[in-house]
Amino acid sequence: MAEYIPPQGVGRGAHLPNIQATYIDLHRLLAIFLASKEFADRIEEAQGHAAELGNPLFRLQECEADEISRILLSLAVTARAVDDAHDRIFELAAGPCGTLCRNVERPDDTTDLELREACNKIIHANHWHFDMEENASGRSYLTPTMYIYGSSQGGRGWKAILDVVEFAKQYVNTVAAMRGVAR
Known part of the structure; x- marks a missing residue:
């Protein structure tokens, strides 16, 4: 049996992402957060009232957390694969995307959360919480x-x-820049 190397795959490293699929995941992730308030605004039943269970928008909004989890984990693993394939270039190229407290017993001791470290934290998380706000009707929605x-x-x-x-x-x-398609 002979190993087949397809001509269109020459030069491609292992586990490098399809950037368009990654963009779609990022779009979905942001869309979930940015649409959460709109969903909350369109649900007329009082929060916690049994009637909300019959509202189709309420039922759709219930899937936000699971989809966010799925997308974040996929994105984190993909980013780590790209960074590893490019000798940890994120340390030079990526900026902060949050705040890190390395010891919860010292909450004032924080540092910038860089992209690679954010991916590590997503992959190794024990649990997470969402930031929530309430609309004018008192219904909760996600903030990003x-x-x-x-x-x-x-x-x-x-x-x-x-x-x-x-x-x-x-x-x-x-x-995207590591894949040579930065726009």
């Missing part, structure tokens, strides 16, 4: 900020505050 929690190998707890919009911008500027 996430609080990601985990612990280091030594057991020390950490907290990352992810600015989802800045994460998407840094991702596009850095990951």
Whole structure:
């Protein structure tokens, strides 16, 4: 049996992303956060009232957290693969996309959350919370900020505050540039 190397795949490294598919995931991620208030505004039933369970928009809004989790994990793994393939170029090219507290027992000791570290925190998170606000009717909706929690190998707890919009911008500027298609 002979190994086949397709001509269109020559020079492509392992596990490098389809940038258009990555853009679609980033668009979906931002769209979920940015549409959350619109969904909340269109649900007429009182929050917590049994009637809201029958509202189709409420039922659709319930899937936000699962889809955000799926997209973030996929994006984080993809970005790490690109960064590893390019000798950790993100350290030079990517800017901050949030704030990192390496020790939750010292909450005032923070640093910028860089793209690679944000991806690490997403991959290794124990849990996360969303930032919520309320509309004029008192219904909660997501804002594009996430609080990601985990612990280091030594057991020390950490907290990352992810600015989802800045994460998407840094991702596009850095990951796309590494693939040679920066716009």
